Amino acid sequence: MDKEKVTAAYLCSHASRRGFSFIPPVLAGLALAVAMAAFVPHLATDPRLTGLLAFAAGAAAATLVFRLLIQREHRQSLQMLLSQIVGENTSSEVATIGILEVLCVSQGWDVAIKWNVNAENQQLEYSTAWGVPGQNAACIIQESIGLTLDRGVGLPGRAWANGRPVWIADLASQPKPTSFHIQFVLSNGMASGWAVPVRVGNEITAVLEFYCHSRLRVNREVMATVETVAASLGQMQARSLDRDLAEDLSRQQEILLDSIADGICGVDRNGLVSFANPAAARLLGASAQSLTGKPVHDLLHGSAPPNRQCGEDCPLRRSTENHKSAAGEDIIFRADSGPFPAEYVLTPILDHGRLSGAVLSFRDISQRHALDRLKDEFISTVSHELRTPLTSIRGALGLLSSGMLGKVNDKAANLLRIALTNSDRLVRLINDILDLERIQSGKEPLAFRPVQLADIVRQAIEGMAPVAEAGGVQLIHDTTKVEIDADPDRLLQVLTNLLSNAVKFSSPNSTISVMIRPGTTGVTLSVIDQGRGIPADKLDAIFGRFQQVDASDSRQMGGTGLGLAICRTIVLQHSGRIWAERNPIRGSTFRVFLPYKPAPIEAPGPLPEQEPGHGTLLLADANEATRPQIAAQLTRHGYSVIETATVEQTLAAAHKGVEAILLDTSLDGMNGWEILPLLRRLDPEAHTPVVLLSIENRQKSAELPDHAEGWVATPLNEDALMGELARVLCGPGEKARILVVEDDVDLARVIGDVFSCDNIEVQLAYSLKEALDACFAFQPQLLVLDIGLPDGDGFNVVDWLRKHEDLAHLPLVVYSGRELSPAECRQLTLGPTHFLTKARVEPQQLEALVLTMLRSSRQMEEAALPAASGPNP
Amino acid sequence: MPHRILIIDDEEDIREVAALSLETVAGWEVVKADSGAQGLARAIEHQPDAILLDVMMPGMDGPATIRELRKNPATTRIPVLLLTAKVQSSDQRRFADLGIEAVLFKPFDPLTLSTQIADVLGWY
Numbered sequence: 003m004d005k006e007k008v009t010a011a012y013l014c015s016h017a018s019r020r021g022f023s024f025i026p027p028v029l030a031g032l033a034l035a036v037a038m039a040a041f042v043p044h045l046a047t048d049p050r051l052t053g054l055l056a057f058a059a060g061a062a063a064a065t066l067v068f069r070l071l072i073q074r075e076h077r078q079s080l081q082m083l084l085s086q087i088v089g090e091n092t093s094s095e096v097a098t099i100g101i102l103e104v105l106c107v108s109q110g111w112d113v114a115i116k117w118n119v120n121a122e123n124q125q126l127e128y129s130t131a132w133g134v135p136g137q138n139a140a141c142i143i144q145e146s147i148g149l150t151l152d153r154g155v156g157l158p159g160r161a162w163a164n165g166r167p168v169w170i171a172d173l174a175s176q177p178k179p180t181s182f183h184i185q186f187v188l189s190n191g192m193a194s195g196w197a198v199p200v201r202v203g204n205e206i207t208a209v210l211e212f213y214c215h216s217r218l219r220v221n222r223e224v225m226a227t228v229e230t231v232a233a234s235l236g237q238m239q240a241r242s243l244d245r246d247l248a249e250d251l252s253r254q255q256e257i258l259l260d261s262i263a264d265g266i267c268g269v270d271r272n273g274l275v276s277f278a279n280p281a282a283a284r285l286l287g288a289s290a291q292s293l294t295g296k297p298v299h300d301l302l303h304g305s306a307p308p309n310r311q312c313g314e315d316c317p318l319r320r321s322t323e324n325h326k327s328a329a330g331e332d333i334i335f336r337a338d339s340g341p342f343p344a345e346y347v348l349t350p351i352l353d354h355g356r357l358s359g360a361v362l363s364f365r366d367i368s369q370r371h372a373l374d375r376l377k378d379e380f381i382s383t384v385s386h387e388l389r390t391p392l393t394s395i396r397g398a399l400g401l402l403s404s405g406m407l408g409k410v411n412d413k414a415a416n417l418l419r420i421a422l423t424n425s426d427r428l429v430r431l432i433n434d435i436l437d438l439e440r441i442q443s444g445k446e447p448l449a450f451r452p453v454q455l456a457d458i459v460r461q462a463i464e465g466m467a468p469v470a471e472a473g474g475v476q477l478i479h480d481t482t483k484v485e486i487d488a489d490p491d492r493l494l495q496v497l498t499n500l501l502s503n504a505v506k507f508s509s510p511n512s513t514i515s516v517m518i519r520p521g522t523t524g525v526t527l528s529v530i531d532q533g534r535g536i537p538a539d540k541l542d543a544i545f546g547r548f549q550q551v552d553a554s555d556s557r558q559m560g561g562t563g564l565g566l567a568i569c570r571t572i573v574l575q576h577s578g579r580i581w582a583e584r585n586p587i588r589g590s591t592f593r594v595f596l597p598y599k600p601a602p603i604e605a606p607g608p609l610p611e612q613e614p615g616h617g618t619l620l621l622a623d624a625n626e627a628t629r630p631q632i633a634a635q636l637t638r639h640g641y642s643v644i645e646t647a648t649v650e651q652t653l654a655a656a657h658k659g660v661e662a663i664l665l666d667t668s669l670d671g672m673n674g675w676e677i678l679p680l681l682r683r684l685d686p687e688a689h690t691p692v693v694l695l696s697i698e699n700r701q702k703s704a705e706l707p708d709h710a711e712g713w714v715a716t717p718l719n720e721d722a723l724m725g726e727l728a729r730v731l732c733g734p735g736e737k738a739r740i741l742v743v744e745d746d747v748d749l750a751r752v753i754g755d756v757f758s759c760d761n762i763e764v765q766l767a768y769s770l771k772e773a774l775d776a777c778f779a780f781q782p783q784l785l786v787l788d789i790g791l792p793d794g795d796g797f798n799v800v801d802w803l804r805k806h807e808d809l810a811h812l813p814l815v816v817y818s819g820r821e822l823s824p825a826e827c828r829q830l831t832l833g834p835t836h837f838l839t840k841a842r843v844e845p846q847q848l849e850a851l852v853l854t855m856l857r858s859s860r861q862m863e864e865a866a867l868p869a870a871s872g873p874n875p
Numbered sequence: 876m877p878h879r880i881l882i883i884d885d886e887e888d889i890r891e892v893a894a895l896s897l898e899t900v901a902g903w904e905v906v907k908a909d910s911g912a913q914g915l916a917r918a919i920e921h922q923p924d925a926i927l928l929d930v931m932m933p934g935m936d937g938p939a940t941i942r943e944l945r946k947n948p949a950t951t952r953i954p955v956l957l958l959t960a961k962v963q964s965s966d967q968r969r970f971a972d973l974g975i976e977a978v979l980f981k982p983f984d985p986l987t988l989s990t991q992i993a994d995v996l997g998w999y
Binding site for chain 2: 433
């Protein structure tokens with residue numbers, strides 16, 4: 003009995019002292035009942051005792067309810083306290099300590115430590131702590147400062163690893179060997195410990211660790227309370243992290259904007275300035291505050307004096323009002339002083355497709371303008387200074403050399419000639435350097451107007467005639483009428499240059515021809531010579547400045563090394579392309595492609611205007627990094643682009659009416675060579691040109707594979723890409739042209755009719771002379787030739803054709819009334835040649851033959867393969 | 876009667892070579908002046924058939940000299956050709972309003988200088 007008494011008393015006092023006791027309230031009531039039974043042995047029989055027992059049970063129930071109420075009260079007031087702490091403190095650390103304190107004090111715990119989860123290192127790091135005043139708590143906290151715990155290590159580690167609270171009611175009874183941490187804590191008087199993970203959403207961001215000097219068992223109420231606290235802490239921590247991040251970003255941005263030298267203004271969707279950085283304020287001569295709220299155009303032009311006010315067509319006003327991106331140069335007027343030249347960029351900001359404002363950036367370019375002026379003056383001065391002494395040299399040498407001042411002996415004459423030639427060369431060099439500089443820097447803007455290309459060709463040829471005659475070189479040109487927009491003087495310069503080069507490198511009795519071939523988007527001019535030719539690996543390099551093909555070249559003949567560089571600059575300014583080709587037999591061909599209407603280029607100036615739509619291109623490239631860039635380049639040039647990344651997608655998109663296909667040579671691991679036939683099989687009739695994008699250098703592998711029309715090396719050069727596209731697109735889409743040479747009028751008409759329904763243009767020639775003229779003027783792609791003609795015969799025609807580079811490889815169908823001997827066949831062969839005997843061939847057979855030859859000849863045309871698929875060439 | 880040309884240029888070598896060219900090739904008579912001021916005086920005195928005038932000279936430059944020549948009734952009708960090393964078109968624009976017959980460029984070909992002048996002035 004005594005033991006029961008003691009137990010009961012102990013239990014009772016314990017329960018009452020603890021308030022939120024861990025001992026179930028029922029036990030309390032029972033304790034009371036037991037106590038009564040102990041003191042009054044005859045309970046069971048005494049009605050008063052029964053009443054007392056009932057009372058005890060009631061009291062127990064009441065206590066239970068009372069306790070629950072108090073607990074709720076406590077929980078609520080704890081919540082309020084927590085909210086108060088969080089609300090009062092902007093520093094989450096201070097708030098955390100306050101929360102830990104409240105929790106510990108209200109529960110009677112000794113130590114609370116907060117550990118933060120470091121997701122990168124996957125470790126727990128000490129964050130902050132609270133402890134009851136006293137040595138033990140202080141020691142434990144001290145030990146924990148700066149510590150890191152791995153997953154699963156120690157109480158906090160385990161709570162983190164398990165994702166659930168861990169409670170050790172009796173630290174001393176932990177299975178040996180215990181961790182150092184637990185021993186340490188034990189030695190500082192702690193009896194029990196627990197850890198609770200702090201969650202934000204699904205993620206554990208921290209762990210709370212508690213110790214108490216008494217042994218406490220896990221209690222659901224307390225656990226609930228702690229978890230509530232933990233959640234609040236987690237939220238608070240997350241919010242404060244976000245806030246810190248935002249503050250950091252804002253600070254960084256401010257630092258950036260403050261230190262940028264360009265003026266930057268943010269504009270809201272109403273066109274009013276929302277902020278201006280210090281540079282903007284400085285450049286505009288006003289304080290940043292005074293700038294905000296003003297319409298942005300007023301900022302820039304508002305302070306203009308009355309005589310310099312801009313009008314309705316002010317480009318700056320238009321761009322700011324239209325919310326379109328714009329860039330350019332303009333004068334900006336300062337509030338406090340005069341104007342300055344500026345370069346600006348205005349970019350609208352789109353938020354999910356809706357305009358939410360714009361950013362204007364601008365900088366002062368007066369220095370650049372001053373430098374430009376200095377450069378111009380320098381060039382002008384230098385040019386003048388160099389020419390002045392050259393005048394005396396040139397004059398003196400010219401007079402001496404002429405022999406007019408007295409006979410000069412041979413050696414002396416030779417020396418004089420050398421001196422004279424070189425002083426001429428010096429003059430040309432000065433001219434060319436100046437020219438190149440001026441053209442490239444845009445100081446000599448081109449004056450575009452409609453020009454008749456044939457006229458310019460004629461002028462150039464007339465100009466070169468004396469030199470050509472002196473060299474025994476014949477100049478011929480075709481008279482195709484084509485009108486394009488160009489600068490006639492500059493074009494003349496290009497042609498003269500090309501002709502001059504051609505003449506320099508041609509030997510006597512050779513011919514130089516100038517051909518004009520109109521295409522769909524522009525015209526291709528070709529200057530073909532039969533001279534020395536250019537090595538394949540130099541075909542690009544010769545357009546650079548001061549490039550030589552080999553030691554014994556144009557310098558000897560007075561060239562400056564800049565001619566082609568000047569040509570290229572001029573052609574580029576016409577939005578065209580210039581390139582050189584090696585002729586299969588001998589000599590070179592320089593080709594210039596000029597669009598009918600070039601897009602105007604200003605240097606430097608606002609963004610170039612979009613060219614009118616050029617059609618749709620299919621871009622097949624699996625490289626996600628480069629394909630969008632290429633597509634962007636193409637779009638800028640006015641094409642619309644369908645992008646594909648796999649062979650399947652490409653084949654699917656290939657017949658959607660695309661003008662050309664740009665094909666990367668490896669797609670889905672398939673080689674371009676394998677893909678091409680697949681594409682061809684899809685549209686055998688449509689003949690969409692294919693341009694290969696390849697990392698191989700074209701010059702190394704001179705052949706294009708079957709079915710490919712063009713080749714551009716990657717990494718892509720925008721000019722090269724555009725040029726190849728233009729070249730490839732201007733070809734097909736043309737009607738094929740055949741020339742029928744037949745003196746029998748009826749037969750000629752019959753043959754002509756055979757082809758009238760195809761996409762073929764037929765020209766008829768009834769005599770040798772007509773045939774020769776037509777070859778030139780009409781530029782047929784295939785010849786149907788009757789070898790018996792009144793004023794000569796087919797043999798003459800073929801001989802003549804063979805002499806001309808451009809025509810020497812024409813596909814030929816020879817129609818004869820009799821069988822030809824093999825020797826005769828050989829004499830009649832040009833390019834791919836077929837022989838038909840009149841009596842034996844039906845018109846349909848002729849048609850089929852011609853169509854096949856045309857198709858295969860077109861494929862070979864641009865590939866510059868050596869001729870020969872007929873009988874012995 | 877050979878034509879008489881007045882050459883005005885501050886560079887002595889150029890004066891000499893140009894003079895030699897006109898004398899030797901065309902058999903013309905040449906008077907030289909080393910500045911705009913001297914040129915004006917020589918023009919009044921010798922009444923040349925044409926004046927070959929440099930542009931860049933210290934003191935009175937080419938355009939200034941032309942203005943003076945035009946002001947003076949004794950010289951106002953003498954045709955003037957500019958001989959200049961300033962070949963850029965930005966420079967050319969300055970010459971357009973001066974009332975000159977032509978602009979010849981330095982360096983010139985000494986064998987054809989006289990022909991060029993004769994062509995411009997229609998002398999045969």
